[in-house]
Amino acid sequence: MPLAISVIGLGPLGAVHAACMADLGHTVVAIDTSMPERADELAAGRTPFYEPGLDDLLAKVLPTGRLTFGTDYAAAADADVHFICVGTPQRKGEYAADLTFVDATVEGLARVLERPALVVGKSTVPVGTAARIALRLKEIAPAGEAVHLVWNPEFLREGFAVQDTVAPDRIVYGVQGQGAGADTARLDEVYATPLATGIPRLVMDYATAELVKAAANSFLATKISFINAMSEVCEAAGADVIALADAIGIDDRIGRKFLRAGIGFGGGCLPKDIRAFMARAGELGAEPALSFLKEVDSINQRRRARMVDLAREECDGSFVGKRVAVLGAAFKPFSDDIRDSPALHIAEAIRRLGATVTVTDPKALPNARKAFPDLDYAEDIEEACREADVVLHLTGWPEYRDFDAAALAKVVRNPVLIDGFNNLDVARWRDAGWTFRALGRPVLDT
The missing domain is CATH 3.40.50.720 (NAD(P)-binding Rossmann-like Domain)
Structure with missing residues (x-):
């Protein structure tokens, strides 16, 4: 069953994920609040970076109307599933990951979530981040306890990102809490097409994911x-x-x-x-x-x-x-x-x-x-x-x-x-x- 999806972050991960989700039949709004020019370029069918197959995919899905772009979290308010696809660069002068973009996305997105929703983290983060984000979403989202988090790490290879999104070698869900079963079922709806081909799907806790x-x-x-x-x-x-x-x-x-x-x-x-x-x-x-x-x-x-x-x-x-x-x-x-x-x-x-x-x-x-x-x-x-x-x-x-x-x-x-x-x-x-x-x-x- 097609779902309404938002994708936050339009770097190589987010742009590819948004286009692939639209190609799978979902209705997708893709948002970038820090680099609005990327949203404009992608909406015009131009990719701001080189990723084989992405140009052709955009040309295929944009005319369907299933993929739109925006620069404001409000555009994501009515989606059923929200993917966090922002970058986690290395902190300047340190080894640790910089979670500035992840945290900003959580804060901005949560404030527009006035009804039950599933937030799905795809960004690469240090272990322990998902548990912290899950609590924060419930604290600040108007829908409170009805907003759930799943951690769904990406395993994309640059140059093969389109292929790795629609036909990955495995799909991992990190779930926790009383709604874990329903959250798993909802994400299965998102990935119904690749899962139908027999791709392994592994369900585990946040930290392990x-x-x-x-x-x-x-x-x-x-x-x-x-x-x-x-x-x-x-x-x-x-x-x-x-x-x-x-x-x-x-x-x-x-x-x-x-x-x-x-x-x-x-x-x-x-x-x-x-x-x-x-x-x-x-x-x-x-x-x-x-x-x-x-x-x-x-x-x-x-x-x-x-x-x-x-x-x-x-x-x-x-x-x-x-x-x-x-x-x-x-x-x-x-x-x-x-x-x-x-x-x-x-x-x-x-x-x-x-x-x-x-x-x-x-x-x-x-x-x-x-x-x-x-x-x-x-x-x-x-x-x-x-x-x-x-x-x-x-x-x-x-x-x-x-x-x-x-x-x-x-x-x-x-x-x-x-x-x-x-x-x-x-x-x-x-x-x-x-x-x-x-x-x-x-x-x-x-």
């Missing part, structure tokens, strides 16, 4: 940093981390996914989420339990420094007067997100050491130019690599994997490539005359 997201991201970050730690050992021993990952990944207790050695993880989720998890564990008196995440974070940062070192080695020990080309600005392919981008941090570090650094990326250049104005930028690969002394592959876009290595060799000063993503065909680049280096692998030259 909050910890599912924190634990999942911490595990993925740990697995990435583990193979990058092995990369460091491989470099010291003259071994090949790719062959190593293939061998251990065959073990079904380990698996090959997320064992790709490289420059590490970035973006707006993994780095800040593991730090917030550590901070919250400290507040709960469980700091030793997550002390290993400090090393996970440290390994991740070291890989960026190692990429700078490799590039400097290929520039005869100094970047002064050298030209460095960087393929990639986004923190991952299929995104224009540059938050905590390893590629841009490496590029900026090299620039500060004296090189002229030119960056290219299929989608992220507008964002990169704003955040790192002192770097040079080029719209295409050949322009970025012209007269380069070394080329760094730092975001795994298919365009870079499939590029004509022989053609590129003709425009660079020195055909030296350092693969920071470890997904290029080594033989093809070597056959085209390139010296090929990569994190965790022996020097491969012609």
Whole structure:
């Protein structure tokens, strides 16, 4: 049965969730009170960020009238279900999560809830937040005890957010209180279509639901940093981390996914989420339990420094007067997100050491130019690599994997490539005359 839904927050999470809910047949009002221009853009069918499939989805659902946008909480007053999809960035100068946007949303939304409603938290928050919010909603909402909270963490991958919303690998509900059964049934109505396909639905308490997201991201970050730690050992021993990952990944207790050695993880989720998890564990008196995440974070940062070192080695020990080309600005392919981008941090570090650094990326250049104005930028690969002394592959876009290595060799000063993503065909680049280096692998030259 279609429901009236509100979605608060129009970042990558909220915008995608709103469009997907409308596509599932619900009537959705999507609201952003802090960035009203986003509501205007999305209402006009323009996405303010790159997410594959979202443009097409907006074009499909906007003409139906099931998806509208607003900038005032009052527009959400008549909805049955309200999704909180605002950001929880890292606090400036701290590891802890900044819940300013979540708390402001709760305060603003609660005051317009004059009838029974279900509020659903999707934002990534420290454990204990849901219980606090549930109490606050009942305190200030005119409907009082008739306003219930469910915590429904998101597990979206940037670049695959539409797919992960309508066909996730699991759906988690955190419920508590006397109305838990009815709340679960109401959320089942929201997700009726994906649930009908057999997607697992897990029901648990607030704290466990909050910890599912924190634990999942911490595990993925740990697995990435583990193979990058092995990369460091491989470099010291003259071994090949790719062959190593293939061998251990065959073990079904380990698996090959997320064992790709490289420059590490970035973006707006993994780095800040593991730090917030550590901070919250400290507040709960469980700091030793997550002390290993400090090393996970440290390994991740070291890989960026190692990429700078490799590039400097290929520039005869100094970047002064050298030209460095960087393929990639986004923190991952299929995104224009540059938050905590390893590629841009490496590029900026090299620039500060004296090189002229030119960056290219299929989608992220507008964002990169704003955040790192002192770097040079080029719209295409050949322009970025012209007269380069070394080329760094730092975001795994298919365009870079499939590029004509022989053609590129003709425009660079020195055909030296350092693969920071470890997904290029080594033989093809070597056959085209390139010296090929990569994190965790022996020097491969012609």
